[in-house]
Amino acid sequence: MKNRITLFLFAILFGFGTLANAQIAVQADTLYTMEGDKIVNGVVLINNDKIEAVGSASEVDIPSAYETHQASVVTPGLVDAHSVVGLAGIYNRDDDQNQLETSSPIQPQLRAFDAYNAREELVKFVLNKGVTTTHTGHGPGALASGQTMIAKTPYNTVDEALVESATTVAFTLGPSVERNFSSPGTDAKGIAMLRQKFIDAQDYLEKRNADDPEKRPSKNLEMEALADVLEGELKALITAQRSTDIMNALRLQEEFGFDLILDGAAEAYQLIDEIKKADVPVIIHPTMVRTYGATQNASFTTASKLAEADIPFAFQSGFEGYVPKTRIILYEAAIATAYGLDRERALYALTKAPSEILGIDNRVGSLAEGKDADLVLFDGDPLEYTTHISSVIVDGKVVKEKE
Structure with a gap:
């Protein structure tokens, strides 16, 4: 008994x-x-x-x-549109930081599913702040850092928590890549490296889809992930803060035709027309992001300007280098309302909007x-x-x- x-x-x-x-x-x-x-x-x-x-x-x-x-x-339940919880741990120790692999700048084959720790205290931290679903995985800082996933937050194993095992491949453009890797050393080199990988993936995809099984290539995990992006099985989540990086992301999307989600986009307010024309959603940087480096021109009013232009956007907790390693998205949304965003629109950007952007609105978000x-x-x-x-x-x- x-x-x-x-x-x-x-x-x-x-x-x-x-x-x-x-x-x-x-x-x-x-x-x-x-x-x-x-x-x-x-x-x-x-x-x-x-x-x-x-x-x-x-x-x-x-x-x-x-x-x-x-x-x-x-x-x-709140839907955190982009996070690294479950890969990044709350205590900032070397053994609980799995959100960025620095052995190579391009590793789209890495799966968040293989590293997610459902029992990590940081997952429970965001649950207690109302986050019931999180889009998490390999974080910014590499040209292609790996694949993201979607999980429910109260469960104790990745299998119980799983909503979607692979959602996007996370890419980053800008100076954070150049800080983490010796190559690329410049923006132009980084874009050239990504373009070549996508060209290689186009060739791989053509062979993968060949009618004759003998003409199909041996499986290459890196090429498989990029081919899935090109074929629309995975979205491209591109972290691009500066206007030059945002434009590079939009040009890559136009050239290769993949489904793009802009992430961060600190200077998005400078490119409202271009983003709207490209018809891509934005997972906006945390409103109170520290303004230095690539985010030095971030604005408290970006959310309201995106809403005014009817550009789909959602809030994220993002990634922080200090404990507890994540922001509280309710507070980030609240600050945006203090700078012009309608309050109900802010709640929408914490719930229905991210579920639509991530393609899980049939289950969550409303x-x-x-x-x-x-x-x-x-x-x-x-x-x-x-x-x-x-x-x-x-x-x-x-x-x-x-x-």
Whole structure:
């Protein structure tokens, strides 16, 4: 009997096992579904790991058997559009920093899936800040640092956490590459190296798709990853902060035709027309990024300018060299609202927008029938510093409650 009680308590704390068949009702004074206008006095019904119903209290009846949670404000679980959590550890030790391999500047074959530590304390840190889904993996600093993945944050193994094992190949343009590697030593050399690799990948892809099996090449993991980018199986996530780097990214996309996500884009406000014409989304640098080096011209108003131009964008926690190695995306979004971004648009850029950019909006990012039951419950305005997260629900399980 004692062991059963222990297992039950473990399930309550960590969201596994016993709670798999949970039936939960969430009542909110203000409910942001991200599927339309906010709902005053809203209700979300959860059955097992999916959302069963969403609407106003006058439209959705709560069955008597459902466990009820109440909050001032409820949003979808936050989706961190770009992070290195799970590869970068919270303590900044050599043994827990796996986000950047510096043996070669071009290694698209490296898989985040092979390095992700679901038990890393930094993953639990962002979960407690409302991040239920994270797009994470090899970070900026190499021409091609590796592949990214998407994971849910409350789980203890990569297999349990996994939403998508390979989402993008992460590329970087600019001075951070030149600091980490002896070659390339200049921007032009870096672009030339990438162009040659993509040309090689075009040849490899043509042979890979040959009708005659004997003409197909021996498998080359580097070429496989780049060929998948060219074929649209993976997106190209290009970190480019300066306007010159952003333009180089747009030219590479135009030349090789891959699906591009601009990352960082500190000087995006200088190239609004060019980015809009290219029809590419932006995962914006953390609003409060330290302004030196490639980000020296970052602006607090970039988010509002992208929104005004109707360019899709999302917030990210990014990567920091100091502990705890990651930023809090709620705070980054809040600062953007202080500099002109609409508050509901900021919440959208923390939830639905990143899920759309990453191609997982069929599961997460908004509250709608049939979607994953990922919710964050607040005791006030989510973008106010004094507000607390009272509960976090992931896949229909309460994984955090207010202490």
